[in-house]
Amino acid sequence: MSATMARNVAVVVLLALVVWLVPGGGEGADLVAKILNAVFIVVAVLIVGSLYRQYRGEIFGLGDQWRLALYAAVGIALVTVSITGRMWETGPGALVWVALIGASSYTLYVIWQRYRSYT
Numbered sequence: 001m002s003a004t005m006a007r008n009v010a011v012v013v014l015l016a017l018v019v020w021l022v023p024g025g026g027e028g029a030d031l032v033a034k035i036l037n038a039v040f041i042v043v044a045v046l047i048v049g050s051l052y053r054q055y056r057g058e059i060f061g062l063g064d065q066w067r068l069a070l071y072a073a074v075g076i077a078l079v080t081v082s083i084t085g086r087m088w089e090t091g092p093g094a095l096v097w098v099a100l101i102g103a104s105s106y107t108l109y110v111i112w113q114r115y116r117s118y119t
Contacts (some may be wrong), residue, residue, distance in 0.1 A: 033085075041082050048074060060116060064109055073107035076100055 001009075007072040019029045052059065059067060080087070080100045 037082060038084075043079065044078055044081075048078070061117065061118070062111065067116060069107055070111050073104040073111070077104040077108075080104070 019026060022028070044089060059070065062070065078099075083099065087097040
């Protein structure tokens, strides 16, 4: 085991001990998870906004119906990923999560195929 790997394992073990032993460690871990979720959403929105600015001409060239499908698929995927924890708490929620991600992915694939057929 390399020194870097040993250090990384030690950090993870130390964090796990803090969450386990410190009173309120679970709430602290919950707070960190919520902050990371918010950061993920902000970064995803920034990336999508940057891609929108970069490919604005191609997006408007898709036509109104395909553009609506693109926006809906991206929005549904972002919201679904951001509420993954709550949806995976129940069996039906997990099935709905898989269905939403699958539908969004398929819609994006179809739109990409349509875009490639015209270029």
